[in-house]
Amino acid sequence: MAKEYKRILIAGGTVVTARRTVQADVLVRGERIARVGRIPGGADEVVDARGLLVFPGFIDAHVHFSLPVAGTRSSDDFRTGPRAAAHGGITCFLDFTVGHPEVSLPEALERRLEEAVPSCIDYSFRAEMIGWTPERAEEIFRVAEMGVRAFKFYTAYSDSGRRTPLGHLRAAMEAIREVGGVAMVHCEADELVDPAGGPFPAARPAIAEEVAIAEVGILARETDCPTYVAHISSRAGLSVYLGARKMGAPLMGETCPHYLLLDDRVYMRPDGHLFSVTPPLRQPEDAEALWWALGKRLLTAVSTDHCPFTVSQKEIGRDDPSRLPSGLPGVELLPALLFSEGVAKGRISPRQFAYYLSEGPARAFGLWPRKGRLARGADADLVLWDPHARWTVEANELHMNADFSPYGGMELRGRPVAVMSRGEWVVRDGEFVGPEGHGRFVPWQR
Ligand SMILES: [Zn+2]
Numbered sequence: 001m002a003k004e005y006k007r008i009l010i011a012g013g014t015v016v017t018a019r020r021t022v023q024a025d026v027l028v029r030g031e032r033i034a035r036v037g038r039i040p041g042g043a044d045e046v047v048d049a050r051g052l053l054v055f056p057g058f059i060d061a062h063v064h065f066s067l068p069v070a071g072t073r074s075s076d077d078f079r080t081g082p083r084a085a086a087h088g089g090i091t092c093f094l095d096f097t098v099g100h101p102e103v104s105l106p107e108a109l110e111r112r113l114e115e116a117v118p119s120c121i122d123y124s125f126r127a128e129m130i131g132w133t134p135e136r137a138e139e140i141f142r143v144a145e146m147g148v149r150a151f152k153f154y155t156a157y158s159d160s161g162r163r164t165p166l167g168h169l170r171a172a173m174e175a176i177r178e179v180g181g182v183a184m185v186h187c188e189a190d191e192l193v194d195p196a197g198g199p200f201p202a203a204r205p206a207i208a209e210e211v212a213i214a215e216v217g218i219l220a221r222e223t224d225c226p227t228y229v230a231h232i233s234s235r236a237g238l239s240v241y242l243g244a245r246k247m248g249a250p251l252m253g254e255t256c257p258h259y260l261l262l263d264d265r266v267y268m269r270p271d272g273h274l275f276s277v278t279p280p281l282r283q284p285e286d287a288e289a290l291w292w293a294l295g296k297r298l299l300t301a302v303s304t305d306h307c308p309f310t311v312s313q314k315e316i317g318r319d320d321p322s323r324l325p326s327g328l329p330g331v332e333l334l335p336a337l338l339f340s341e342g343v344a345k346g347r348i349s350p351r352q353f354a355y356y357l358s359e360g361p362a363r364a365f366g367l368w369p370r371k372g373r374l375a376r377g378a379d380a381d382l383v384l385w386d387p388h389a390r391w392t393v394e395a396n397e398l399h400m401n402a403d404f405s406p407y408g409g410m411e412l413r414g415r416p417v418a419v420m421s422r423g424e425w426v427v428r429d430g431e432f433v434g435p436e437g438h439g440r441f442v443p444w445q446r
Pocket residue numbers: 062064305
């Protein structure tokens with residue numbers, strides 16, 4: 001296969017990874033990075049990257065494509081979602097299986113692998129543990145052999161049957177530690193949530209997050225199971241997360257752009273219901289605390305929890321908050337939002353930016369060293385980034401299947417000019433050029 005050996009030289013750019021910033025050329029051969037350094041010509045294609053930053057492909061560690069929710073489905077599927085992601089510089093995403101008490105973990109994974117075939121970029125899954133009981137421990141080992149060693153739990157949502165009781169969570173964590181995997185937990189203490197209040201702050205207070213992270217932190221410490229706290233939204237939640245780590249709990253933590261850039265004042269707007277998301281948006285002090293933690297590298301990843309619904313889907317719950325689908329579109333904007341508000345405003349360094357969008361999530365979810373790394377032998381997932389570009393977010397110019405953007409009208413600094421997925425260009429100068437269906441499942445790397 002001639003394509004296997006095509007050599008592409010990305011010349012004269014500034015390579016930025018979590019570890020270093022260096023002037024270097026990057027030689028791609030087939031699907032892999034062949035060399036990084038000073039490289040004389042001799043390639044089939046040479047791309048001039050002077051003035052651009054060259055990052056390892058970004059990873060969105062938390063997306064929900066085609067997620068069945070409240071009688072509807074999140075509006076991006078495995079064709080539109082990955083395409084939109086690629087437009088923003090994402091070259092790999094982590095989604096979830098759709099858990100069900102009567103479906104085994106391997107079966108749920110097989111179904112989701114089939115759904116994901118149209119994806120243009122690489123992906124992996126976490127096994128969602130809904131209705132799982134400790135008698136089903138062997139399913140954890142079976143799904144691990146299929147390449148999935150990350151598992152998703154909810155401490156909330158008992159009303160829809162998604163909550164895992166603490167005893168079951170503890171048993172699962174024992175098995176997950178044995179397979180060398182990771183537990184990802186949505187932390188909100190169910191008894192402190194009022195489901196009738198929907199996804200709004202009064203119904204889902206920060207204290208619910210604080211209590212749940214404390215409990216999960218204790219279980220992680222006791223079982224020694226690496227545990228990833230999803231979407232930390234509050235200063236209180238952050239503080240118990242940091243406390244648990246000090247006590248020896250093997251915790252990793254994530255926050256999302258909406259907790260960094262938006263706050264609960266949007267709920268007062270006439271279109272406030274469009275911002276329904278769980279956990280809800282908090283106060284400006286909470287965002288400040290999360291930025292502080294990012295600047296100290298105390299978190300592991302910034303991911304979107306991308307779960308888009310259209311204006312008409314959100315309309316269903318306008319008068320009844322308990323029926324309001326919860327989730328925001330974001331996958332396409334993740335790198336630009338974090339770069340613009342983080343790097344360009346001096347809150348995080350370019351290397352920290354690379355860490356939260358590549359090495360951090362790659363290591364947390366078994367993608368390392370294939371993903372999240374810009375060095376010889378790694379997958380040729382690359383983003384050529386113009387740090388000086390200035391642009392304004394217009395919902396109708398984005399590629400996500402959503403007809404509004406929570407960030408509409410925001411002026412941003414920096415955007416991708418070219419995006420490569422395993423040696424193939426998928427986006428160049430804002431145009432999708434990649435082959436559909438190019439994406440592959442990435443099994444857990446030992
Ligand atoms: Zn989620």
